[in-house]
Amino acid sequence: MEAQQTISRFCPKSSLAPSIPTVKRRFSLNFPPLLSSSTYPFVQSQNLDVPSGALHANSFVHKEACSSSWRIWCSKSSSSTAEPEEDHEVRAQVTVRRKKLAVFVSGGGSNFRSIHEASKRGSLHGDVAVLVTNKSECGGAEYARNNGIPVILFPKARDEPKGLSPSDLVDTLRKFEVDFVLLAGYLKLIPVELIRAYERSTFNIHPSLLPAFGGKGYYGMKVHKAVIASGARFSGPTIHFVDEHYDTGRILAQRVVPVLANDTAEELAARVLNEEHQLYVEVVEALCEERVVWREDGVPLIQSRENPNDFR
Secondary structure, three states, X not given: OOOOOEOOOOOOOHHHOOXXXXXXXXXXXXXXXXXXXXXXXXXXXXXXXXXXXXXXXXXXXXXXXXXXXXXXXXXXXXXXXXXXXXXXXXXXXXXXXXXXXXXXXXXXXXXXXXXXXXXXXOOOOEEEEEEEEOOXXXXXXXXXXXXXXXXXXXXXXXXXXXXOOHHHHHHHHHHOOOOEEEEOOOOOOOOHHHHHHOOOOEEEEEOOOOOOOOOOOOOOHHHHHHHHHHOOOEEOOEEEEOOXXXXXOOEEEEOOEEOOOOOOHHHHHHHHHHHHHHHHHXXXXXXXXXXXXXXXXXXXXXXXXXXXOOEO
């Protein structure tokens, strides 16, 4: 069964809100394609003026595990002419589906496991609907089968004759009603058909601070060896949107770790991987809660859950 969540705290009275100067910045909000305007008329891609100081402190969003919907509870504006209700509260219910995720792996799938565990414990408003792999016997595929998650093979190869073609892959993910595609140690180039079908909905995690040490041939331990050999003092994971090339999509989130003077590639890899597990879960939580917004210049930002006026 799906974990269920609602929003259940009261906003403070608007009369208690501090007076904060606001400087408006324009953001473009983009929602997953399956939230169509015919189903949710209020959900559209649009430009909003978002104050940099505050989002008019009479509007807040909260969560509580209670149902499969999300609700926004807002205090009434002081300018409202309607009769005040008890607790000065107006309830406007906004329903957001639990998102369905497709995770791609080629190896042990430790990031996949972190995402799946976050879903099971309820911190993530989504579920792993399917695992895609190019190696049917890899650790990630075994974990998926042990947890009742369907496994599909892509691409078709000599050692994996049951693999799907690019068009069949897209059709299969649509049958699973997938919202987001998450690459987690998947070592094959993603087909153009998938990128176009899931534009702005396909993500990858890379073990360096892109754009440094990225591109074809930079994967796994090769990345960490290159970082150490360069003399770089910092490294860390990057989560980025996937485009038609290796590691060139827009950066969504990064986490920095130090490169120590006597580091081996294995030691650096372990330090970066620990941050990967935390960062990927945080980013997927934001995706499932629709907290990714786009600046006018095309830079994606993550909106803070606690304070909608903070971005990272």
